[in-house]
Amino acid sequence: MRWGGPLATLAAALAVAVASCTPTAPPPAPTPVPPETPAAPSPAPSPSPPPSPSPDTAPSAAPEAQGPAEPWIRLGLAVGAPGVGISGPLGLRVTDPAGASLAVIPAGEVWRVTIGGTGLVARAPGGASTTPSATLEITSPSPGAFVQVNGRPYRGAITALRDRAGVTVVDRLPMESYLVGVVSAEMGRRSLVEQEALRAQAIVSRTFALRNLRRWQAQGFDLYATVADQVYGGAGSETPEGREAVAATRGRILTYGGAPIDAFFYSTCGGRTADGPEVFRAATRPYLRSAADVAEDGTAYCSVSPRFRWHEEWSGEALRATLQRTLPALPGAAAGSAAGDVSEVRDVRVSSRTPSGRVGQLTIGLPRGDVHVEGPQVRRVLRPLSGELLRSNVFTLTVSGSGHRVSRLAADGAGAGHGVGFCQWGAVGRARTGQGHARILAAYYPGAVLERLY
Numbered sequence: 234m235r236w237g238g239p240l241a242t243l244a245a246a247l248a249v250a251v252a253s254c255t256p257t258a259p260p261p262a263p264t265p266v267p268p269e270t271p272a273a274p275s276p277a278p279s280p281s282p283p284p285s286p287s288p289d290t291a292p293s294a295a296p297e298a299q300g301p302a303e304p305w306i307r308l309g310l311a312v313g314a315p316g317v318g319i320s321g322p323l324g325l326r327v328t329d330p331a332g333a334s335l336a337v338i339p340a341g342e343v344w345r346v347t348i349g350g351t352g353l354v355a356r357a358p359g360g361a362s363t364t365p366s367a368t369l370e371i372t373s374p375s376p377g378a379f380v381q382v383n384g385r386p387y388r389g390a391i392t393a394l395r396d397r398a399g400v401t402v403v404d405r406l407p408m409e410s411y412l413v414g415v416v417s418a419e420m421g422r423r424s425l426v427e428q429e430a431l432r433a434q435a436i437v438s439r440t441f442a443l444r445n446l447r448r449w450q451a452q453g454f455d456l457y458a459t460v461a462d463q464v465y466g467g468a469g470s471e472t473p474e475g476r477e478a479v480a481a482t483r484g485r486i487l488t489y490g491g492a493p494i495d496a497f498f499y500s501t502c503g504g505r506t507a508d509g510p511e512v513f514r515a516a517t518r519p520y521l522r523s524a525a526d527v528a529e530d531g532t533a534y535c536s537v538s539p540r541f542r543w544h545e546e547w548s549g550e551a552l553r554a555t556l557q558r559t560l561p562a563l564p565g566a567a568a569g570s571a572a573g574d575v576s577e578v579r580d581v582r583v584s585s586r587t588p589s590g591r592v593g594q595l596t597i598g599l600p601r602g603d604v605h606v607e608g609p610q611v612r613r614v615l616r617p618l619s620g621e622l623l624r625s626n627v628f629t630l631t632v633s634g635s636g637h638r639v640s641r642l643a644a645d646g647a648g649a650g651h652g653v654g655f656c657q658w659g660a661v662g663r664a665r666t667g668q669g670h671a672r673i674l675a676a677y678y679p680g681a682v683l684e685r686l687y
């Protein structure tokens with residue numbers, strides 16, 4: 234580990250980030266972030282054992298003598314909710330932001346936080362409610378106990394804020410405790426030989442969180458707890474493997490030029506990762522460049538993924554109905570006026586490919602002319618019947634038709650996600666061949682430096 238130069242800068246930056254949890258902090262500099270979500274390699278198949286209380290719970294607003302302290306993070310669990318149920322196995326305290334007690338909720342009793350008066354109220358099962366407050370602080374009387382939100386347990390403290398549409402629910406907790414919930418939810422249950430992949434994911438997720446602290450500051454939190462940022466399942470999703478991976482990599486992040494990198498990640502690259510700018514216009518980072526994700530024997534490391542290869546198809550009618558929905562939703566005039574008439578689909582073809590082989594432009598023939606869909610929009614337009622995004626931009630098309638009408642479209646594809654940066658299933662494949670987390674990370678973020686921040 235290096236402790237000079239860039240790290241000193243980093244430590245100072247982190248101290249600012251930690252101190253700036255106060256409302257008077259200046260707004261953050263905009264940070265490029267992935268608009269799309271990583272997908273978990275596999276869902277956690279079984280409930281995890283009861284998690285042990287987090288040992289590191291002391292907040293700190295200033296760096297300690299030997300380096301910066303562990304930062305805290307605020308997760309948006311809900312935004313605009315009409316109401317939310319809260320309970321605690323040891324009961325809960327409800328206070329206003331100044332610390333004045335508003336209610337004491339008995340153990341096991343579920344109260345409901347809803348809009349009331351000019352703010353929010355917490356309502357008992359019997360109907361009695363607290364005086365309204367714009368913000369409610371909800372804590373357990375014991376630091377180790379959870380707060381249940383709609384039945385799901387969370388570590389740390391819960392804040393309910395009145396927003397324009399309803400209730401915003403925020404979970405505030407130490408970074409490392411948060412990461413256990415992320416790594417467990419992102420990677421699911423994994424075997425011992427795959428542990429280095431989880432350690433790599435822990436470093437990626439820590440770097441992502443630090444880089445994007447205060448991303449949603451205007452809404453009162455740092456990151457969403459969903460695929461919009463990275464999936465955080467709370468205490469209920471924690472696994473022993475996730476806990477070990479976070480503890481073994483405590484405080485370690487990836488940097489470039491002394492700053493945390495943009496740690497893009499996704500499920501499965503399909504055999505070759507993408508260059509940053511292929512997917513995100515501004516992502517011209519030296520450490521985000523296309524590389525083969527393939528072992529010496531020619532096997533793709535992410536061939537262990539259930540989404541390594543996929544197939545989708547649409548009947549002529551399903552294709553027409555899909556495009557009728559998705560083309561008008563394209564941002565701006567991307568689709569042009571021709572997209573106004575989707576009464577008939579005459580052709581769909583790949584009109585350009587990116588250097589890594591992904592679809593760079595899709596051209597759709599419609600009655601009023603061709604519509605060109607650029608690479609980053611393709612997965613939103615050519616949606617499967619499920620309505621979700623198309624799995625990746627790595628595909629070939631087979632078109633069947635009679636006359637000037639497409640009667641069937643088939644896509645044969647590879648991978649899941651945007652393909653920039655860390656390939657989660659590739660990391661699993663690499664761990665199985667004995668690669669350590671440092672080597673795995675170097676493969677997906679070439680030139681980035683692994684450093685210990687706290």
Ligand SMILES: [Zn+2]
Nearest residue numbers: 502535656659
């Ligand atoms: Zn891969």
